[in-house]
Amino acid sequence: MKILVTGSGGMLASALAELLEREHRVSALSRKEFDITDVSSVRKNILRVSPQVIVNCAAYTKVDKAEEERSEAFLINAEGPRNLAAVCRKLGARLIHISTDFVFDGKKSVPYKEEARPYPLSVYGMSKLQGEKNVQDETTDFIIIRTSWLYGRGKDNFVKKVASLARKRKDLPVVYDQIGTPTYTGDLSTAIMNLLDKPPGIYHFSNEGVASWYDFAHAIVEEMKKGGMKMRLEALRPILTEEYPAPAKRPAYSVLDKSKYKRITGEAIPHWRESLSRYVAEELWRRR
Numbered sequence: 001m002k003i004l005v006t007g008s009g010g011m012l013a014s015a016l017a018e019l020l021e022r023e024h025r026v027s028a029l030s031r032k033e034f035d036i037t038d039v040s041s042v043r044k045n046i047l048r049v050s051p052q053v054i055v056n057c058a059a060y061t062k063v064d065k066a067e068e069e070r071s072e073a074f075l076i077n078a079e080g081p082r083n084l085a086a087v088c089r090k091l092g093a094r095l096i097h098i099s100t101d102f103v104f105d106g107k108k109s110v111p112y113k114e115e116a117r118p119y120p121l122s123v124y125g126m127s128k129l130q131g132e133k134n135v136q137d138e139t140t141d142f143i144i145i146r147t148s149w150l151y152g153r154g155k156d157n158f159v160k161k162v163a164s165l166a167r168k169r170k171d172l173p174v175v176y177d178q179i180g181t182p183t184y185t186g187d188l189s190t191a192i193m194n195l196l197d198k199p200p201g202i203y204h205f206s207n208e209g210v211a212s213w214y215d216f217a218h219a220i221v222e223e224m225k226k227g228g229m230k231m232r233l234e235a236l237r238p239i240l241t242e243e244y245p246a247p248a249k250r251p252a253y254s255v256l257d258k259s260k261y262k263r264i265t266g267e268a269i270p271h272w273r274e275s276l277s278r279y280v281a282e283e284l285w286r287r288r
């Protein structure tokens with residue numbers, strides 16, 4: 001299959017392109033080569049590559065900054081996917097678009113199914129939800145994958161931040177009243193590959209299991225100890241969201257129900273704790 005991946009400089013796109021290249025012809029284009037907000041660049045690049053599938057990993061992902069950069073967030077997260085979807089429809093290509101658990105308000109206490117009513121709390125969440133709607137307005141051959149708490153090779157992420165702070169500080173406060181599921185970009189990439197030819201629609205995908213940010217940080221510190229990493233950290237301190245104010249409101253509970261993905265692909269999903277161990281072993285310590 002010929003596949004075009006957008007936002008290739010990003011964390012997910014780089015893991016995805018590497019995986020897809022083993023079985024497919026992949027054009028992974030960076031923001032410089034392919035700006036999804038530029039209608040003529042979108043048309044030109046898609047016609048040139050002529051892909052059967054486009055995976056849109058390009059996004060505005062600065063959740064807090066989006067509160068003050070509303071129009072930029074909407075331009076990239078809502079208008080960009082619309083541009084891609086419109087050209088996909090004309091060309092008969094499929095669009096796989098990545099979205100987020102932040103489209104939900106987190107008021108539930110059981111995992112969110114695909115048909116649950118979205119109600120974003122932040123500008124970032126609103127812009128991503130508008131992107132989902134725009135894709136569905138423009139084309140019927142779409143797959144929207146909502147995912148959560150991504151980490152992986154490349155960009156600074158929560159794992160790297162905790163590892164770095166644990167080396168420098170004795171005490172580390174971490175929020176324990178936001179519950180979700182960490183997701184390894186390697187596993188999400190496999191899921192995207194498994195969905196390439198599956199029926200169109202919205203799918204939820206994260207790793208299995210549930211954690212607070214505190215639990216996630218605790219597991220990262222455990223992995224550091226297991227790997228013999230030196231650290232100054234003496235205590236991880238659980239704190240409430242209100243003790244760590246941030247410009248953007250986050251859902252208190254955003255666990256995703258993955259039963260549709262598992263039913264349609266027939267694939268099992270690794271638990272987040274196993275994937276974290278794998279990531280730390282494969283990626284982090286390799287560069288010590």
Ligand SMILES: NC(=O)c1ccc[n+]([C@@H]2O[C@H](COP(=O)([O-])OP(=O)(O)OC[C@H]3O[C@@H](n4cnc5c(N)ncnc54)[C@H](OP(=O)(O)O)[C@@H]3O)[C@@H](O)[C@H]2O)c1
Pocket residue numbers: 006007008009010011012013030031032034035036037056057058059060061076080098099100101128147148149150151155
């Ligand atoms: N990270 C998470 O925790 C998380 C959680 C749930 C869902 N998601 C979703 O997962 C997807 C991938 O996220 P990620 O963490 O891999 O994001 P990322 O590392 O921030 O990568 C996004 C990429 O998109 C590029 N980009 C921005 N504007 C663009 C434009 N106009 N045209 C083309 N490329 C553009 C960025 O380039 P520059 O860096 O040059 O701007 C960057 O390389 C996104 O849709 C995100 O909303 C992420």
